[in-house]
Amino acid sequence: MKILAIETSCDETAIAILENLGILSSVVLSQIKIHKPFGGVVPNLAQREHQKNLVPILKLALKESGLLKAGEQKIKNLDKKLEKILEREPVLLQKFKNEVLKIKKPRIDAIALTHGPGLEPALWVGINFAKALSEVWEIPIIPVNHLEGHIYSNWLKDKNNPRAGTPRFPLLALIVSGGHTEIVLMKKDCDYKILGETRDDAAGEAFDKVAKMLKLGYPGGPLISKLAEKGNPDKVNFPRPMINSSDFDFSFSGLKTAVLYKLREDNNLKKIKKYKTDVAASFEQAVVDVLVKKTEKALKVCNVKSLVVGGGVAANKKLRASLQNMVKNKYPGVSLWLSPMWLTGDNAAMIGAAAYFKFAKLGKAAYINPSKLMAKGNLGL
Ligand code: KG4
Ligand code: ZN
Numbered sequence: 001m002k003i004l005a006i007e008t009s010c011d012e013t014a015i016a017i018l019e020n021l022g023i024l025s026s027v028v029l030s031q032i033k034i035h036k037p038f039g040g041v042v043p044n045l046a047q048r049e050h051q052k053n054l055v056p057i058l059k060l061a062l063k064e065s066g067l068l069k070a071g072e073q074k075i076k077n078l079d080k081k082l083e084k085i086l087e088r089e090p091v092l093l094q095k096f097k098n099e100v101l102k103i104k105k106p107r108i109d110a111i112a113l114t115h116g117p118g119l120e121p122a123l124w125v126g127i128n129f130a131k132a133l134s135e136v137w138e139i140p141i142i143p144v145n146h147l148e149g150h151i152y153s154n155w156l157k158d159k160n161n162p163r164a165g166t167p168r169f170p171l172l173a174l175i176v177s178g179g180h181t182e183i184v185l186m187k188k189d190c191d192y193k194i195l196g197e198t199r200d201d202a203a204g205e206a207f208d209k210v211a212k213m214l215k216l217g218y219p220g221g222p223l224i225s226k227l228a229e230k231g232n233p234d235k236v237n238f239p240r241p242m243i244n245s246s247d248f249d250f251s252f253s254g255l256k257t258a259v260l261y262k263l264r265e266d267n268n269l270k271k272i273k274k275y276k277t278d279v280a281a282s283f284e285q286a287v288v289d290v291l292v293k294k295t296e297k298a299l300k301v302c303n304v305k306s307l308v309v310g311g312g313v314a315a316n317k318k319l320r321a322s323l324q325n326m327v328k329n330k331y332p333g334v335s336l337w338l339s340p341m342w343l344t345g346d347n348a349a350m351i352g353a354a355a356y357f358k359f360a361k362l363g364k365a366a367y368i369n370p371s372k373l374m375a376k377g378n379l380g381l
Pocket of ligand 1: 010176177178179180203204205207208219220221222225311312313314315316317344345346
């Protein structure tokens with residue numbers, strides 16, 4: 001099965017082509033530079049950039065997978081139909097007419113598409129683009145939850161990722177991203193039971209906010225973790241919110257406030273580089289301690305065969321090493337699957353992988369009538 005996957009839920013414009021779970025091409029264009037001056041993602045700018053970039057990225061992805069060939073479309077009233085579908089995306093409409101209509105229909109079985117959660121203006125661009133492609137090439141659409149994508153990034157095969165085997169059920173999934181922190185129990189494919197989630201800020205959000213306080217820039221996670229490498233994680237004893245609570249929920253907003261108060265208290269030290277590295281390392285340690293402890297607690301009560309970890313924060317080296325240690329020492333029978341570094345952040349290959357399993361489970365019932373597609377900003381698993 002060949003799947004063309006589209007991801008535009010936030011500030012990455014991404015298209016991938018999969019042959020079953022093998023990645024034929026995966027193109028990700030990050031908009032970090034555009035949003036950086038604003039200290040975070042600006043939805044309207046993201047929408048504009050997705051419009052500009054989807055067609056060139058589609059062509060690159062098709063080219064890399066050997067599917068880009070010149071051709072023509074012979075569908076009645078196509079211009080009118082496209083104008084209706086892309087009426088809110090004039091820039092994309094123009095590029096679509098000029099370029100996509102000159103591509104021969106590729107051998108693709110389904111379009112996988114993120115329909116939520118995420119920024120709605122950004123999601124809509126991907127949705128309308130998928131609808132237009134579906135119309136022109138007569139290919140069905142499989143809607144995918146972005147969080148399913150982060151989980152299923154652990155099943156992808158690629159020449160850079162020659163891992164043998166796959167995670168086994170029942171399993172626990174830890175999703176740690178900019179918008180979500182969740183521990184999920186999966187007894188089988190596409191079957192999700194949320195055991196715990198954040199009550200306020202997500203882990204990545206806390207990294208981003210603390211990076212702002214330390215005037216490091218955006219996005220904060222990679223910058224904090226780089227700085228933290230040189231710092232002393234025991235220097236400041238930040239709180240570990242809810243670490244001993246009887247549930248599997250998280251809360252990172254109190255930790256963020258504790259960092260704010262600490263910086264205010266030590267106002268005169270803020271300019272000293274060493275001080276900043278110690279605060280970054282101590283903050284990172286607090287987040288990692290909570291994530292690992294809660295995951296360990298979930299492993300204790302759920303008799304699972306695998307633990308899979310995905311989402312932007314899964315790129316954090318300290319988190320990866322701490323999870324590896326914890327599993328090795330306490331649950332050696334559980335196989336740990338950390339999303340490969342280059343698939344931790346947002347990408348379309350993971351959306352294709354989730355669609356692959358949705359189709360395997362539901363067959364054609366996984367397809368959606370394109371006219372029913374909606375951007376679902378708060379879509380849950
Ligand atoms: O999954 P993702 O790319 O987008 C969402 O779905 O939200 O996650 C982005 C988040 C950001 O908050 C970013 O700061 C964080 O992942 N992140 C990290 C690291 N790399 C990215 N957090 C901690 N350490 C990192 N190395
Ligand atoms: Zn994400």
